[in-house]
Amino acid sequence: MSWTDERVETLKKMWGEGQSASQIAKELGGVTRNAVIGKVHRLGLSNRGAAAAPAAAKPEAKAKPAPKAEAKPAAPAKPAEPEPAPQETPEPP
Template sequence: MDWSAEAIEQLRALWAEGHSTAEIGRRMGISKNAVVGKAHRLHLPARPSPIQREQAAAAAAAAPRPAAAAAVAAPAVTTPMVRPAAPPVVAPAPRAAAPAPAMRAAPPPAVVRPFQRSSARSCCWPIGEPGTPEFRFCSAEAFAGKPYCLEHASIAYVKARDRREDAA
């Protein structure tokens, strides 16, 4: 897009009014990305995040208004405050022990076991559904330079050409 002086002034005016980049793009008949790019090149001030704007608006709505806070303020005349004497502390009378409700024992925390292989040279192909007692790893001898046995390596390592032929 060729940016004329009028288009740049219109962009600056809409930007100063606080319109979103999408809205500016709609009004000017250009894409939002064109607006963003030109605003960046013109070094226009950054927009605040819409998320932060919503949080600030919610905080402002929850905060008391200054006029209401002034009405609740302390009296104009200050007098020295005298603290009343604290009442004596009396221990509560002992009560008969009530039977405690039966508490359930908390389930033990989940045990995270490290990757279990019988040796560094054993196949680590997963067999079964993780999290079930039947889940295990293949324990066959691993193929040289691979983490899997010959059978599982043939499944895991497929040439790109072979995949294309299977798809056809």
């Protein structure tokens, strides 16, 4: 079996419609599900939404975010200050 232009167009059409690789293989005849999957990848059709777009026309992948900066070590805890002694109030005479 060879991939003729007609068979490739059928594959593209069915793939774009959301048909499974098994369904496409059955429709084309003389080809396995794995052969259909391989051809889909070689044609750059792996995204169902962009069935007719060539691989070169795919949008570029988003840039990875910069790695997070390492956390700074916490400042050392200040020693607790002693509480002031209670003031004595003078007793009334």
